Amino acid sequence: MIDERFAARISSWLRGSDRPARQPNDNVARAMGQIHQTRQRRRWLWFLPGPRPTAGAMDEQDLDQESPPTSSQGRSVPAPIGGTTTMISATKMIGLAASLALVGALALALPANQPEGSVGPAAAPAEPAEMAPFSGTMRTLSIDDYGETVARDWGRALMDQQWTFEHDFDDERLNGMGRSRVNDHRITGSSGGPKSFTLYIENDGGSWVGTGRAYSGVNGGGWHHQTVLSGQGGYEGLTAILAADQPVQSSVLEVSGVVFTGGLPPLPEAASTDFE
């Protein structure tokens, strides 16, 4: 229960010390100077209805600065100037047809069509997976549910903790507000790690699920995480590896990683322990 008198005292102090900005126009002008060189981030699901550039809103120079998207990065595509407002425009239909033709051509060229027993392309290693490195931050906004803590032989298990993160990555597929359910196993007697956890993240385009390991340095050092996530829904067929560092007493994880098509290769068998 919050003490109303104390709250009134806080309110009075905040209002009493409130001051207007000294040079608001200069501040806006400085921001606008930066904005001229800053590209807007469109939603990844660019083909769904949403705000689109209108004629005059973006000049040709702006469009030139937009780098063409790659499917691995999932970035938005600048809508054409004066484009229609319908969900399926002629431009998109042409793009879709071109994509289908490309997929068809690739299907015909697949090694599976080769005669049995043939060598050469069929025996060659598969094409390297499409890789998209990314970086950004995951900011912890809240722990919405502290979950249940259960003692185990090896330490303690924390079940179903729920976190809310704000993700800010340069890859839209990992962006948005992430709600994570975490199961966390920790060794007893350690305020930090090591720990193992499961992670679930979802955003507008789909979801990611996977597991991770983390440890914190001794003497209250920060956390170091490595997590492997598999895409679901709109991200089906993709895998993301995230390496994250969380400085001491910070709510922000600095993350870098890579999104790639397909999954991780299986772990090899243990190597021989005989040495020459």
Next chain:
Amino acid sequence: MDRELVARAQRGDESAFETLAVASHARLYRVARGVLRDDDAADDAVQRTLVQMWRKLPQLRDADRFEAWSYRLVVNACYDEAKGSRRWTRVIPLDTHRAPVAQDELHRVEDFDELEHGFSRLSVEHRAVIVLRYLLDLTTDQVADALDIPSGTVASRLHRAMTELRAAIEADARPAGSASQWAKGVPR
């Protein structure tokens, strides 16, 4: 906020965005200065907020939520500002030009100074809920909407923030004739 203006800015219209920025500046600055307690840091946080606002505006699905969404951006900018700088721990100096000072006014100044010191010890997360709730007079639900966290989390965060603030003030007041009192020259 004008929906059409927001929609135009979402489509990349810089002049519409500038109008939005001018209209939003005062309330964003109010939050930033309330949280950071420093004019320069607040200027930087608002500038950072406006750039982020431009960058992320196309991702805002509902133009009606622009105001709440912009509060979230400015609070995040305060986190970044606090992380990148230690200026935010600086306490705003008291206005010492006013004279003569009545006894009531002296008590008020003393009280404000205590609050300022106590508040400077809180985390940005706790400062933000206090500022949104008690400076902007947002309801708990509105704060939850602005920060995109459950109302229950806002209530518990607010409770913890107020408890910590009270504890910090009491800790400051405990040693009689403390350094801060001498520095202020305020007789007990």
